[in-house]
Amino acid sequence: MPETSKERKRVIIILGGSLAFIALWGLMLIPWGNKESGAYLTQGEVYQAGSPDQVFNALMVPEYTGPTDKTFVYKGICNEDIRVPLEAPVNQVKRVINDRRSQSEEIKTLARSLGADIVGICELNPKWKFSGVPLNHKYAIAVGEALPYSFCREQKDDVKAMISTKSALDFYRQGGKIALFLADTIREMGYPARAHYESWSQVLTVPVTVDAGLGEVGRNSLLITPEYGPRCRFAIVTTDLPLETDKKTKSSGITEFCEICDRCVTTCPAKAIPAGGPTVTRGVVKWQLDLDKCFKYWYQGSNAWSRCMVCMTACPWNKADNVLHKVGSFLASRSPFSRWVILKVDGILGYGEKVDTTPIIRTSSK
Amino acid sequence: MERILRLKWYEWIGWLVNIVMAAMAAIFVTLSFLGEELRAALMGLGIAATFIAAWTWVLLFYGKPREAGLNHKPQD
DSSP states (O other): OOOSHHHHHHHHHHHHHHHHHHHHHHHHHSOOSOOSOOSOOBOSOOOOOSOHHHHHHHTTOTTOOOOOOOEEEEEOTTSOEEEEESSOOOOSSOOOOSOHHHHHHHHHHHHHHTTOSEEEEEEOOGGGBOTTOOOOOSEEEEEEEEOOGGGSSOOOSHHHHHHHHHHHHHHHHHHHHHHHHHHHHHHHTTSOEEEEOGGGOSBOHHHHHHHTTSOEEOTTSSEEBTTTBTOEEEEEEEEOSOOOOOOOOSOOSHHHHHHHOOHHHHHOTTOOSOOSSOEEETTEEEOOOOHHHHHHHHOOGGGEEOOOOHHHHHOTTOOOSSHHHHHHHHHHTTOHHHHHHHHHHHHHTTTTOOOOOOOEEOTTOO | OOEETTEEHHHHHHHHHHHHHHHHHHHHHHHHHHTTOHHHHHHHHHHHHHHHHHHHHHHHTTTOOOOTTTSSOOOO
């Protein structure tokens, strides 16, 4: 036992410090205070838009003329045009599916080999279809490609920022390519399938990706995945091919994290991202982005690049896909305390610095 | 059993915490450097070094009783 008062103080400090360290990690690691499900929440009747054209027209972009070409063309080995159509006849010889699980794995492997970084399968909820389309497929396959982290960090150099913006736009097309190839393969197997991407979509992409268990919707209205944060681009394939679905059983803490974080709100140059809690918009519980403000800032016309991946760049979930950040994502999924600590540490380590949002004027403007 | 290898039981706990803290800091800084996230690595290094140095000082010097035979010659 300690003999002097100074020695007693030493015991208290060493034991107190050690216990504080252990308690801190205990509170960080023990799961508590999480929502049961990370699914898309709805209240009442969900309002469905008629078509993607209706959505684009509502944004009042004068240059938007609607989709014209429904065929993806790429160059073959002898520079010949290879065409993958959006819709095509289904093979009359149907492949017999005995094991749904192995069929799902096969489809996921195929999607990954085509370039997808994440793939999820769910039953297609009719709520997520545009109301005016005759689509009756049972399953949806969500394929996502992640932008490289280097493109989603703040680019102080204008040329790098421009390359990042261009790449982000091109990624929508890349996802579409994977979906078209996947749908084409499924049709060859004798089951109807259709690719949905960009303006050619007949379903709402983000809710389907949530149902497929790939992530949760963040404050910035982007799908945030635990692996790549908000920097994924998605395309959907709907089909009747019998598949085993991915079950979303519990929240990964992303929505809860957004409730205490407002980094995208303060960084958004268009002030399009709402502060406060989620609200019910057209029957869906979410943070409703001001689409008009967002799109009008993002689309600066033909004279400038908006540099607008700001809500992606600023998001604390936007991190390199390495062990360190996997541990960070894991801790952020545990409890309200761990999320608060991770958010503070993220800021202290310099991730939350102000992002440059000045548009880049094109030198070769039309 | 009050002392093992000249350390008291609570000092063992303190040193164990110090080793765990240093190991975690080393992993964090190394992975941050490898991931080319220099700012995070340097900030992490600075914060961890401060904590570990302070804790090591507490363990080595704070309130430690002087031990006979170490600080002065034993009297005949």
